[in-house]
Amino acid sequence: MQLIIVDDEAHWVDNLSTTKPWHKLGIEHVHKAYSAQEALRIIETHPIDIVISDVLMPEMTGIELIGEIRKRDARIKCIILSGHSDFEYAKEALRNQAVDYLLKPPTDAELLGAVSAALEQLNAEWESVSSRERTEFTLRENLPLLRGQLLLNALHGERLPEEEWSRKLESYGLPIRFGECALLLVRLEEEFGQYRNNGQQLLEYAIVNIAEEIFGEHASVWSVKEDHGYLTFLLQLKESTEVGIEFVLEKLSMQLQAKVKQFLKGSVSIVTTDPFSFPAELAERYRHAVACFRQIVGEERDFVMRAVDQLRNVAQEPLEALHAPPGLGNLIEAGRWEAAERKLFDICSELEDKGAESWEHCLEAGYVIASSFAHFAHRNGQSLVSLIGEDMEPLQSGEAFASIGKLRSWSLGALVKLRDGTSKEVKDIRSVYVKKIQEFVELNLHMDVTLRALADHVNLHPTHLSKLYKIETGEGVSEYVSRLRMETACHKLKSTDKKVYEISSEIGYLDPAYFIKVFKRQYGVTPQEYREGKTTT
Known part of the structure; x- marks a missing residue:
């Protein structure tokens, strides 16, 4: 928990922040602010939980400060301190949902009691947000999406520990258990093409419902629409059968085709797999089933086919490491350079396992890697050649794909250049923002140069x-603004005859008295004494 104390009288702030046992209440950090504006700047950049504020301050009262805080974060708890037992102030504080209204000087029991009450309110509110009931409700609301994503990840080859699988199957309320399962892929044929942009999801939902009704009597069903557009069903028979799961699947698949044609006026083609061990063999059987669909390139439609019939003709299997999530492009986009490097090593290791003579596999991997690199460069507004330089030549000539060793060397070297090139770009971008901020502050020091105003100026x-x-300067924005104001004030005091109140206004302090107080806190003398050459002793 973090707390901020706000008062234009510095001794109150310093005393309350340093002499009270805040750590015993669980307060990790106590911030200090000597004006309401300074408090708001701190609140915008730190996760403040509790505010203790004086009620009467220049520029903005404590009540007005609470109103501004409410606009930014309604969860922050506020406690008001006042030197006056004014009923109207107390009533306004309560109307603005202040936790308490204390008279100066508060006793330790009063102050710590008010903060404890604020902490109790915060804890109760956050416990409500993170409560088991609310979490379970959210889980139920998103259950279909979570179930589908879990199956989709498994189809793509994501591996989970056995205990993690057990936990997710149970927490998601899925009827599937470890053991013998089968897959069924459904392809909607061209009759449904007219609904592609209008009603396609409803048709798919209807087909899933029909399938679950037909298969659900005999098997537990888990379904998802995969990336190629196939409706995919993982099936696990509820009871053993003498005729075998293959026969049951074929019979039920034909029923599904008939009902879709009867009620939805369209045809579907279906590929089923032989039984396999779930989850260990799921991704491999899924790839075989998809390959079976790809091999049927003629006019054949409305068929039911077992994927095992096609396996003998599949001469080359896809590279698992290359296509398993997360993809190489996603890792690079996320700046996960070490993970991207491991991905490249895994791809090359699998290539070696498949045999060095597999030039087509090497070519496939090379094209995917080069495409990921080029996409990343273009997303960052640069050309690939500008980032990888001379490594572009072996890519253009095809030499980079000539062998597994050359692919490994080229891809790892190019990855380093991508990382280093974009790291420099990020630093350059930061420098541009710093320059814009400093130029804006220098020109508008007399106006609103709060963090929010600066953020709006640079659209961040x-x-x-x-x-x-x-990160770029080692100094906070508010610290820079305050420092520039004081340095400008010093320069104007020494080089001009302007009145103190004029200088105060020109550097953004509307209240000269407050400017004098801040200046003296900074330099130990008043502005006039500084102009006269007096210094602290």
Whole structure:
């Protein structure tokens, strides 16, 4: 938990922040602010939970500060301190949902009690958000999507530990267990093409319902629409049968075809697999079933076929490491360079396992890798040749794909250049933002140069801008603005005859008294004393 103390009287802020046992309440960090505006800047860049504020301050009262805080984060708890037992202030504080209204000086029991009450409210609210009931409700609402994604990931080759599989099957309420299963892939034929942009999802949903009704009597059913557009069903017989699962699947598949044609006026083609061990053999059998669909390139439609009949004709199997999620392009896009490097090593290792003579596999891997690299470069507004330089030549000549060793060497070298080239670009982009911010502040020091105003100027979120500026300069945005204001004030005091209140206005302090207070806190002397050459002793 983080807390901020706000008061224009510095001794109150310093005293309350340093002399109270905040750590015993679980407060990890206590921030200090000497004005409401400074408090708002801190709130925009830090996860503040509790605000303790004076009620009467220049520029903005504590009540007005609560109103501004509510616009930013309604969960923050506010406690008001006041030197006056004014009923109207207390009533306004309560109307703005302040936790408490304390008179200065508060006793430790009063102050710590108010903060404890605020912490209790926060804990109760967050426990409600993260409660088991709410989590279970959210899970139920998203269950179809979660079930589908789990099966889709498994079809693509994602491997989970046995205990993780057991946990997910149970928590998602899936009827499938480890053991013998079969797959069934359904392809909607051209009669349904007219619905592609209007009603396609309803048709697919109807087919899934019909399939679950037909197969559900004999088997547990788990379905998803996979990437090629096939409706995919994982089936597990509820009872053993003398005729075998293959015969049952063929019979039920024919029923599915008949009902789709009768009620939806269209045809479907179906490929089934022989029984296999779930989940270990799921991805392999799925790939075989998809390959079976690809091999039927003629006019044949409305068929039911076993994938095993086609396996003998599949001379080359796809590269599992190349196509298993997450893809190489996704890893590079996410900046996961080490994972991308491991992916390339895995691809080359699988190529070696399949035999060095498999030039087509090497060519396939090379094209996918080069395509991922080019896509990444173009997404970042650059050409691939500008990032990888001389490594472009073996790519263009095809030399990079001539052998597994050459592919490994080329792809790993090009990956390093991609990483280094875009890292420099990120730094350059940060420098551009810093330059824009500093130029804007220098020209508009007398106006609103809060973090939010600066973020709006460069079209970034305030939190992101704050982190970016800190990384690039080592200084916070608000620290830079405050420092520039003080340095400008010093320069104007020494080089001009302007009044103190004029300088105060020109550097963004509307209240000269507050400017004098801030200046003295910074330099130990008032602006006038500084102009006269006096220094602290």
